[in-house]
Structure formats: structure tokens, C-alpha cells
Amino acid sequence: MSRSVDNLWLHRFACLTALATLALIGLGGLVTSQGVGMSVPDWPTTYGYNMFLFPISQWVGGIFYEHTHRLVASGVGLLTTILALWLFGTKSRPLLRWGGVAFLLLGVVAGIWLPGDKHHTGATLVLVGAISLRASFFWPNCAPASQRLRWLGVLAFIAVALQGVLGGLRVVLFKDQIGIVHAALAQICLVILCALALFTSQWWRNLPDKFSPIIDRKGLRSLLLIGTLLIFAQLVLGATMRHQHAGLAIPDFPLAYHKLWPPMDAASVTAYNQNRMEVEAANPITAFQIGLQMVHRIMAVLILCAVTFCARTTRRQLGARHPLSRLSLAWLVLIMAQVVLGAFTIWSNKAADVATTHVVVGALSLVTGVILTITSFRVLMPVRSASLAATPSATSGLETRKPAASSAE
Amino acid sequence: MKTYSRLLIIPALVAGLHVASAADITGTVTLNGTPPPEKVNDLIKNDPICGKLHSEPVKTQFYVVGSKGELRDVIITLKGVSGGSTGESAPPVVLDQKGCEYVPQILAIQTNQKLVVKNSDPVLHNVHTTPTVAGNKEQNKAQMQGGPDVSFSFPNPEKALRFKCDVHQWMFAWVTVIDSPYFAVTDKAGNFKIANVPPGKYTIEATHRKAGTVSKEIEVKADNATTDFTLEAPKPQ
Numbered sequence: 001m002s003r004s005v006d007n008l009w010l011h012r013f014a015c016l017t018a019l020a021t022l023a024l025i026g027l028g029g030l031v032t033s034q035g036v037g038m039s040v041p042d043w044p045t046t047y048g049y050n051m052f053l054f055p056i057s058q059w060v061g062g063i064f065y066e067h068t069h070r071l072v073a074s075g076v077g078l079l080t081t082i083l084a085l086w087l088f089g090t091k092s093r094p095l096l097r098w099g100g101v102a103f104l105l106l107g108v109v110a111g112i113w114l115p116g117d118k119h120h121t122g123a124t125l126v127l128v129g130a131i132s133l134r135a136s137f138f139w140p141n142c143a144p145a146s147q148r149l150r151w152l153g154v155l156a157f158i159a160v161a162l163q164g165v166l167g168g169l170r171v172v173l174f175k176d177q178i179g180i181v182h183a184a185l186a187q188i189c190l191v192i193l194c195a196l197a198l199f200t201s202q203w204w205r206n207l208p209d210k211f212s213p214i215i216d217r218k219g220l221r222s223l224l225l226i227g228t229l230l231i232f233a234q235l236v237l238g239a240t241m242r243h244q245h246a247g248l249a250i251p252d253f254p255l256a257y258h259k260l261w262p263p264m265d266a267a268s269v270t271a272y273n274q275n276r277m278e279v280e281a282a283n284p285i286t287a288f289q290i291g292l293q294m295v296h297r298i299m300a301v302l303i304l305c306a307v308t309f310c311a312r313t314t315r316r317q318l319g320a321r322h323p324l325s326r327l328s329l330a331w332l333v334l335i336m337a338q339v340v341l342g343a344f345t346i347w348s349n350k351a352a353d354v355a356t357t358h359v360v361v362g363a364l365s366l367v368t369g370v371i372l373t374i375t376s377f378r379v380l381m382p383v384r385s386a387s388l389a390a391t392p393s394a395t396s397g398l399e400t401r402k403p404a405a406s407s408a409e
Numbered sequence: 410m411k412t413y414s415r416l417l418i419i420p421a422l423v424a425g426l427h428v429a430s431a432a433d434i435t436g437t438v439t440l441n442g443t444p445p446p447e448k449v450n451d452l453i454k455n456d457p458i459c460g461k462l463h464s465e466p467v468k469t470q471f472y473v474v475g476s477k478g479e480l481r482d483v484i485i486t487l488k489g490v491s492g493g494s495t496g497e498s499a500p501p502v503v504l505d506q507k508g509c510e511y512v513p514q515i516l517a518i519q520t521n522q523k524l525v526v527k528n529s530d531p532v533l534h535n536v537h538t539t540p541t542v543a544g545n546k547e548q549n550k551a552q553m554q555g556g557p558d559v560s561f562s563f564p565n566p567e568k569a570l571r572f573k574c575d576v577h578q579w580m581f582a583w584v585t586v587i588d589s590p591y592f593a594v595t596d597k598a599g600n601f602k603i604a605n606v607p608p609g610k611y612t613i614e615a616t617h618r619k620a621g622t623v624s625k626e627i628e629v630k631a632d633n634a635t636t637d638f639t640l641e642a643p644k645p646q
Contacts, residue, residue, distance in 0.1 A: 039575035041535050041549040048551075060458060060532055061576040174547040257646065274619050274643035277448045277469055281573040281581035283539075 007142060007200075010086055014197040017079040021160075021190045022363060024076050027069045028186060029359030032242045033352035035280055036062025037179065043168035046070070050120040073164055080160040080189075083196065084153035089144040096136035103129030149199055156192045163189055176243045183239030187232065187366055194367045195374065207378055211322075216380035218317050220310075224328075224376050227306045228369030234299045235362050241292050242355075247282035249289035253346040256294060264290050300339055307335045310372075324375060331368045337361055431605040433633045434487075438599045438615055440480040442642030444472035452579045458532045459509030459577060470514055471619045472642070479599030480617060480640060482515035487591045487603065488612040488624075494588050496521030496562070503527060504572065504582060506534050506552075511572060511582035513594075515618065520588045524561045526572075528552045534574045542567040545586070549575075569618055583618055606634075615640065 031037050039062030040046050046054040046067055051074070059067055085092040103125050111122030144150060163185050170178040198204050241249070256262040257272065264287040273284045307328075314328040341358040348354045447468040454460050454467065473481035496519035505512045507529045518524050526536050536559055537549040544565040552559055563570065566588040574580035585592075593601040606629050613636060614624040620640040627636050 035578040036575050038537050038549055039535060041537070041551050047533075047553075058533065061456060062578055063533075063576055066575075171549075174549070270621065271643060271646065274621065275445055275646050277445055277471055279448050279450050279452060279469060280578045281571065283571075 007140075008202070010083075010145075011197065011200040011202070013079075013086065014083055014193065014200050017076070017083050018190065018193040018197045020072070020076050020079055021186075021193050022360065022367075024069070024072050025186050025190060025363050026356055026360045027065070027072055028183070029242075029356040030352060031062075031065045031069050032179075032183075033350070033355040033359075034062055034065055035245060035282070036065050038171060038174075039063050039066045040070070040171065043171045050124060052124075053120065070167075073167065077160055077164055080156050080193070083193075084157040086140060087145040087150050087153035087196075089140060089142040091144050093136050093139050096132050096139055100129045100131070100133030100136060103132060105129075145200075149196070152192065152196055152199070156189065156196060159185060159189045159192055176245070179243040180236070180239045183243065184236050187235050187363055190363055190367060191370050194371065198371055198374065207375070211379050213381045214318065214379060216317075216376075216382050218313050220313055220317055221373070221376045221380050221382065223306075223310050223313060224369065224373040227303070227310045227331075228366065228373050230299065230303050230306055231362070231366045231369050234296065234303055235366060237292065237296050237299060238359070238362060241289070241296060242359075244289050244292075245283050246285045246289050247276075247278050247280065248346060248350050249285045249293045251276075251346065251349070253297075253343050256290075256297075261294065262290055297342075300342060304335055304339060307332050307369075314372075324372060324379065327368065327372050327375075331365065331372060334361060334365045334368055338365055431607050432629050432631060434485075434603040434606055434613065434627065434629060434636065435633065436485075436601055436636045436638065438480045438483045438485075438595050438601065438617075438638045438640065439478035440472065440474050440617075440620060440642055441478065441639050444474060444620075444642045445645065447471060450579050453509055453577070456509065456577065459530075462508040462530070467508075467510070473597060475597065475599060479595075479597070480620070481595055481597045481599065482513075483595040483599075483601070483615050483617045483620075483638070483640070484515070484517050484585045485593045485595070485601045485603060485638075486517075486585075486587055486614050486616070487589065487606065488614060490589055490591050490609070490611055491607060492589065492591070494519040494521060495590050496523075499523075499590065501525045501560070504584070505529055506536075506574070506580070509534075509577050509580060511574075511580055514582045515585075515594060516582065517585040517587055517592050517594055518563075519590055520564055520566055520586055521562050524584065525558045526552065526561065527558050528554060528556060530554060533576065534580070535576055536561075537573050537575055539571045539573065540567055541570075545570065568616065585616075619643070 042048065044051060047058065047063075049055070051067075051070055054067060085096065088095075107122045107125030107127075107129055109122075110125055111119055114121055145153075163182065166178055166182045166185060169175070170182055250256045250262060252258065257268075262268070266287075269285065269287050269290070272290075276282075276285070311325075311328040311332040314322070315325045318325050320326075338358065338361045341354065341361055345351075345355045345358050447470065450467040450469065453463065470482075475481075499519055499522045501523035502516060502518050503525050504516065505527045509530055509532070528534055531554050533551065533553045533556075535549055535551050537547075538545075538561060539547055540563065542565050545563040545567055548561065550559045563586045565586070567586045569583040570586055572582040572584060591603050591606055593603045595601045608629050608631065610626065610628045612624050613627045614622060615638040616622040617640055620642065623638055623640060625636065625638075627634060
């Protein structure tokens, strides 16, 4: 019985789940960019049909995007469930078995009690139960992963399940605020799944052997953490802008209504709205939305500066060949691409493909920041801890700065 | 009992005289200046079903202006008029979905008046109302092709309550809900007529979704009254 975390296939599966989640975020971005989030008025059904049985002939207009988003979300939910169960290894078998039996019974009861047009609900439950029961007999017989990883798997499952429910509630409760939380939680789900992919990788396990601990004299760990948190805040700001459903609050860039700071008084906002000739059913813009976009722009400049500083500090402290230096350079490239995409989002009058790419690169920037921060906490030792451990025997393993030589892989 | 019946007849007669002495307000709304150019709707052209329903390019209809500046789709309302909404007993107003567009795109109804939404298209739509006034409920109803009409009504007055279809994101209509039967919407000649207005002094208001609002005072006597409005096109930015 091998340990679950040593399993290359587990790592690959975690990567697949993270990639599927990134694709799902892209699809969600496309749904919002197209303004079609409410094109399917019901949930969890689709126009009264079982979601999985909705006829393809009816996937017209915005329904195509929204319904595809729901189906892919179901797939990500399934992948995350399997990943979480896999981390529990052989311990999952009883859960699968008894869970399967419970679903089977529930399906039978639903089939009996629910009216005729709802029989598909019972049939779906029976199917899920049967698959779960069958899977319990050939589920990987590997040892469970560490407790921390198992809990991270459970957290991923809860986050993804909650995410699904939030998506449904946004539709049936008509709340844009839920849409904003839904968008923010999507990023958190991706971060958790990417962390799982990282922790199950051989690279992560071998990291302490490859790189001796380095004293973090320049506060790099905190810098990376701040940069990452700024990006997350920026993504939440972006989600808030997108879920106003008002199109572009400021139609020009780099200026704003031909000025460095646009007038936001009532008369000016009325004049902006009078001149807008929006083809889509966009809400009129408000002063709040103009202010929000200005904050988004300022944040973008702040993040660009912060990430540039992080990349420079990482390179200086760890040397050009250290993986953290390389990754921080990639981070900077992503942020620069993101700034260009932001500008193109405005210049293209928020074209759906450009705006969606902006969302996906934003998610990638966050994940890169998180991986950098997590890794830095593993390979860098804070000055205080280093000084506490500064005994002759302890310091022998610490290095204050090891540029190129220390990063030999 | 007889005395009681006679007492009831008196207010009815007064009300009858009141209506009998009512007058119409008519007028024309024009737009001064050149409005921003309308945009061609490429979304509808590129849609595999809706695109086939139009032989000509479809444009937005924000400023529908005649050769002499006559402005369509202006809502004319009276402030300070007695007599509230007769909404529940008023005949239903129809909003059609035709060629993957709402027809008309601007309309006005009374509070609690029934608004019937039809689907004349060979494709399904969802009818999504997005009110901003408390008490008017947000709704999102599916309407299949060839499906039955769906009905809406709103208890509270609201300016420009948006109806939209999220399946076809370019489809929208703006419905103004008024707590009175005294209002009108200008036709393509910019003309309006508010019928049977009781005599009195009122503020009459003309509101266009893009060109804004102008108002003036008006006194209605036994004879019909006439008043015209001029709205300004926005200055280009």
C-alpha cells in the first residue's frame, strides 16, 4: 500500500482538476462578459428539464454559454469530489459504499413521492448511488495522504460545493451581490486546487533537499504575500465592476472622459449616459461605477509596481537561477499582459473574448502569486527565527545569500 | 333606504359632470440639435436564428427623430392630477417580442395594469424584469417559441423599468409605471394626447430616456389644451 501523496497519478489528477477550474472561471467570465447569466431562469433545472437532459436544439443565444458553464461546473464538482476522496485513500471506501446506498434509497423514495414530471430527480439520485456503490469496490487501495492534505481536499470540496450553490442562488434570488461572492470564491477554489496540485508534486517534496534554507533578510515572504493579496483585492474589484452589468463605466483609456480624473457630479453622469448608445441591455452608469473603475486602474498601477519590486528583490536575494526568481519573472510578465488586456478591454468596448481573457489572466496571476508565496515560506527563513536558531550547529545549514550557486538544481 | 340611494347618486352625477367637463391635452415634442448616431446591432445579425428574421441591418432606437426634429418615445405625464390609477380594470397593454426585438421598446402603463408579453418569434426568450423601486418584483420567466403569453403588473410607480432578454442580450424595453391614467407616449410624428383630463393647474413633464426631462405648468379648462416641448440633444463628448 503506497502513500497517496507519492502517487504521480494523484498529482496529475490534481493538475487536471485545477486546469478544469481555470477553464470554468474562463467560462464564467464569458457568461458575465456576454451578459447572459440570467438566460436560464431556473436552477437546478434548465427550462424545467433535468440539467443533463436539456435538448441541444434549445442551446440558443446566451443559453449556450450559461448552460455550458453549469455542465462544466458539474464536471469540476465531480473531479473535486474524486480528488478529495482520493486523498483519503482506502478510507474512502466505506464512505463511497454507504453514501452510495443512501443515494440509492433516496432516489427510490424520490421516485415514489415526487410527481411524474420530477421522476428524473429520483433517477439521477439512483444513478449517482449506483456509481458510488460500484466505485467503492475498486477505489484505490492506497494509504491516506497527510492529515493537512486531507483537510485541504475537504476544504476544496466544500468550497466547490458552496460555489455551485451560490451560482444557483444568484439566478433564483436575483442578487448581483451573490454574483460578486461567486466570482471571488471561484478564485479561492482555484487557489486551493492549485495548492493541492503543488503539494502532491514531487518537486514540492524534494524542495528541502534541493535548496538549503535561506535567511529572508529583505522580507521577501511578506512582499510576495502583499503582492498576492493586492491581486486578490483587484480581482474582487473587477468582479464588482463586472456584476454591475453596466458595460464600460469609462469608455476611454489611459484618460477617463478625456481627463486624468473624470467629473463625477450628477450633471456629468447624466451627460455620459445621454451619449452612451449601448447595443446590449446595459444599466445606466453611476458615479459609483466610474469611481470603481478609477480605483481598479489605480490598483493596477500599484500591483504592477509591487510585482516589479517583488521580482527585482527575489532576483537580488536568491539569484537569477533560483526557481522563485524565474517564477517571479513569469509573474511580472503575467501582470504586464494583464495591464495590456485591461487597456484592450476598454479599447474594444469590452469585447467578450478580450474581457474574458482579462479574467483568466487575472486568475493565473493570483495563482502564480500564491505559489510563489507558499514556496517562499518553505525555502526562506525569517530573520527572527534564524537568529533564534543561531547556534553553531544550526547556522551551519543557513545561508544569508546564495545567488547562482545556491540555486543549482 | 331610498334616501341612501339618492345620496349615492349625487357623487356619481358630480363625477359624471367632472368627466363631461374634462379636456384633452395635445402637443408635439421635438428634439433640438443632432443626436449621437445610432449603432448597428451586429449581435442580432450574427445570431443564427434572429439574424434570419431581418433583411436590413438593425440599429439601436434611442433617438427616433423625424425630418423636422419630431421625437418619438417621449413619456408625457401630469403631476398633481386627481384620480389615481385604474390599473386593475384598465385593458392590458401588449409588449411583443418580434424579430428578436421588443416592440415597442418604450411604453408606459399604470400601476397594477396588466402587461402581456407575447412571443412572436421562432425562438425561445426569457422575460426578465429588473425594477429598482421597492415593491416592484424582479421576475425572470421563460417563454418558449409558440408558448403562452406571460403577464406582469407592478404596484409602485417607477421610471424606466427595464425588461430584458438574457438569451438575446441586445433585447430590452423600458416600461414607465405611472400611478395615474393621465399620460401618453409620443408617436413617430412626435405627437401626444392625454385624454379626459379634469380641469385644473398641473405640471406637465416630458421625459426621454436619453434626452432627459423638461416640464412646464399648464392649466386645463373646459376646452382642449395644447402644449409643445423641445428637448435638447446631448453635447458630444
